[in-house]
Amino acid sequence: MSTAEETVGGEPQPWGEVTPDAARRLLVAAVEAFAERGYHATTTRDIAGRAGMSPAALYIHYKTKEELLHRISRIGHEKALDVLRTAADSEGTPAERLAEAVRSFVRWHAGQHTVARVVQYELDALGPDARAEIVELRRRNDAAVRGIIEDGVAAGDFDVPDVRGTTLAVLSLCIDVARWFNVNGPRTPDEVGALYADLVLRMVGAKG
Amino acid sequence: MSTAEETVGGEPQPWGEVTPDAARRLLVAAVEAFAERGYHATTTRDIAGRAGMSPAALYIHYKTKEELLHRISRIGHEKALDVLRTAADSEGTPAERLAEAVRSFVRWHAGQHTVARVVQYELDALGPDARAEIVELRRRNDAAVRGIIEDGVAAGDFDVPDVRGTTLAVLSLCIDVARWFNVNGPRTPDEVGALYADLVLRMVGAKG
DNA sequence: GGCCTCTCTAAGCAACCGCTCACCTTCGGA
DNA sequence: TCCGAAGGTGAGCGGTTGCTTAGAGAGGCC
Structure with missing residues (x-):
């Protein structure tokens, strides 16, 4: 914590x-x-x-209202990317790293769901240059998750017919938490993170 | 088709x-x-x-701009619910019904992603009464999917520790397709539907 | 004290918003 | 041929928007 x-x-x-x-x-x-x-x-x-x-x-x-949104988007994405990278670069089997990545990424999207909501759903309000910068940050998110899944496949720990598609689905699942998560709901960010980590391990066909 | x-x-x-x-x-x-x-x-x-x-x-x-949004939301949700119910109420094993439900629901969110985007992300712009009506339609979406998963668990075909949480995740996964789907992207709605049906069957631990 | 910089405010400008109104056209039925 | 209903328009109203400007305090440095 x-x-x-x-x-x-x-x-x-x-x-x-x-x-x-x-x-x-x-x-x-x-x-x-x-x-x-x-x-x-x-x-x-x-x-x-x-x-x-x-x-x-x-x-x-x-300078403008849009600059506020830009600043929020950049800082928010960097924080999320940081959380994801820490898990991706840690020691452990691919399954452990993937579970930790999903757990912490989901925890962030649930706990900071106000920031996450702005960051994820207001992208189109940005001008072309600012949007391009944010899209590049997202590409790195994608690469981090895909890297873990590729490691798992290479090690024979995962069974994934479509790596790019599965990566997309995993990230999509985590990100959408920001949309529906409710502080007054029945689940804490930790609980959602644990549930989702289990679901994602099933999606990639992790052994054990 | x-x-x-x-x-x-x-x-x-x-x-x-x-x-x-x-x-x-x-x-x-x-x-x-x-x-x-x-x-x-x-x-x-x-x-x-x-x-x-x-x-x-x-x-x-x-009468107002909001009435336009309300009409779009109601019709859109009813169409999506219709698509889901048709699959849920069809003949077949729980696994077949769940796969068909995900396939058609995802196909709708990808193919009609402009409508789906409005329906899913502009809910807060509605007034309290209109919003309550839409929320009720969503509750039925949830019930339809949960019903299939409960059938699968009861029949011993699925392994799902947390039925409500998994239902939420499955719907969330399908709905978020509307956010990222791009007509000029590499995948057709049918392909995304097939991929997602496979992933969801893994999430519920379907036998076979 | 005198002066400069930084931070903030009251007032307001030009543009644009959702929406209304007076009026025009089209057209089927008696 | 006249009529009324239905569907459409140009002009514009009151209110709100993002943003600007002129100037007021507060505090540090000489």
Whole structure:
């Protein structure tokens, strides 16, 4: 449960790198608002209001509303990629690494589901350049998962007829957690992670 | 491949029940626009323009922009539910029925991915009453899939420790197809359906 | 004190939004 | 031939949007 991130009062503080304080408050407010209502339905006045500031204050720290979304998307994707890579590069059999990757990736999408929702579903609101940058980060996510599955197939531990298709399905399954996960629902992020790790091992036909 | 829907020039025409003609053209235009840009980013002028009409014409056939979304959501969900129920209620072993359900449900979400995208991702833009109606339709989707899995477990054909969780995962997997599916991508809806049916049978530990 | 920089606000601009209204055209039925 | 209903349009209203501008405080440095 210990990560390198700062914590304040037990709550994870995933935006520690954003300074100054007012800029971070605006970013956190934007994440909440975008996740609740969507990017286009959120007004700059709403974001500034949640951060306890006047509408104009937003433009001291960010050039446009889109820059806020871009910053959120980039940081969010980097965090998710970091979580995935840590599991992918760890020691252990392919099955252990795949299970840990799914467990932590799902845990992130469930626990940080507001960020994840923005990151995954508001991509089209970005301009072409910003979108291209984010798409490249996603390609690396894909490569990390595919790498584990290929290792498992090569070692004879997995039975996977279609590696690319299965990789796509595994990632899709994990990412969609952000859409349906509900904090007041019956499952904790840990429980969903454990369930999904088991399901994914079945999907790749892991021995044992 | 044969459904009860009308076809015009080989293209499926899933809005045959919407009359008069102008109202249908507006609805089809709205589906395209909502799928491309999202509900909030779409203007009534854009919808009317795509249908080849003036902005005011929209309000002859629909009271508000939200009514368009509501109509699309209801019809879309009913079609998807219909596809799922047909497979669920068919003859055959639980494994055959589950495979057919996943195959046709995925085929629908891939082939009709513009409609599916609107239906699945713009739910929050609806008012409370309309949303409640749609949520009820989704509950029935869930029940249909859970029913097949429970049959398989009861017959000893499936090995599923967590029926509710696995049902959720199966539906989530199928639904997310609408997010990533690309008509110009390497896979046809049929191919994705076949791949996913195989993966889901592995998830429930189907014998054979 | 005098001055500069940083942060923030009140007020508001131009553009655009969902939607309405007065009016026009088409057309089937008596 | 007249009529009324149905379907359509151009212009535009009130309100909201993203963003800008002029200027006010606060604090550090000489």
